[in-house]
Amino acid sequence: xxxxxxxxxxxxxxxGQPASISCRSSQSLVHSDGKTxxxxxxxxxxxxxxxxxxxxxxxxxxVPDRFSGSGSGTDFTLKISRVExxxxxxxxxxxxxxxxxxxxxxxxxxxxx
Amino acid sequence: xxxxxxxxxxxxQPGGSLRLSCAASGFTFSSHRMHWVRQVPxxxxxxxSRINGDGSITDYADSVKGRFTISRDNAKNTVYLxxxxxxxxxxxxxxxxxxxxxxxxxxxxxxxxxxx
Numbered sequence: 001x002x003x004x005x006x007x008x009x010x011x012x013x014x015x016g017q018p019a020s021i022s023c024r025s026s027q028s029l030v031h032s033d034g035k036t037x038x039x040x041x042x043x044x045x046x047x048x049x050x051x052x053x054x055x056x057x058x059x060x061x062x063v064p065d066r067f068s069g070s071g072s073g074t075d076f077t078l079k080i081s082r083v084e085x086x087x088x089x090x091x092x093x094x095x096x097x098x099x100x101x102x103x104x105x106x107x108x109x110x111x112x113x
Numbered sequence: 114x115x116x117x118x119x120x121x122x123x124x125x126q127p128g129g130s131l132r133l134s135c136a137a138s139g140f141t142f143s144s145h146r147m148h149w150v151r152q153v154p155x156x157x158x159x160x161x162s163r164i165n166g167d168g169s170i171t172d173y174a175d176s177v178k179g180r181f182t183i184s185r186d187n188a189k190n191t192v193y194l195x196x197x198x199x200x201x202x203x204x205x206x207x208x209x210x211x212x213x214x215x216x217x218x219x220x221x222x223x224x225x226x227x228x229x
Contacts, residue, residue, distance in 0.1 A: 039215050048208060048219040049158065092158055096215040100172040102160040
């Protein structure tokens, strides 16, 4: 199984400041079709998860452009250019290249400092 | 508008059974793989099971293989998760998830509690 490792697990950020979350996989997430199936999800308190980013860097409809995804191979990053209060949530990376099983990172809890 | 509405969660004793349902609307249901993902309250997300569009292919996490069965009724736009031999460690919120370029829509979840 592919192990997904996120860091940090806790991320205190001042409003208006940038934030960055790292996600590493135990093997390359490049699929035989050439695509990389690395996704990011946001789970606000008391809510279901919501997909933010798919295939490394494609933002979902309605996701603010302050969110961006990057990376390749086994190393990926989710960046928030300027953190807003509504960004308080747990963020998960997930790989869907090598399945089953689909695997998630442990989650990174973003809070306002 | 895509909607996924889970139901069937309940309190059940260890060794018991439960069937979860997920009613889908707002999209062509039979064209999409569907998944169940669970989350122990306060913990992370864990993939449980997957079914393809016509129901002919299914996959399971090792932790539930042989105990859980995923199925779908495309005429009713509903996906099911039959859970047998429930264990305390199966206690979680179970989410129904649509797969379109991966996990794009999630339901609100239904809570399954396994306890004596």
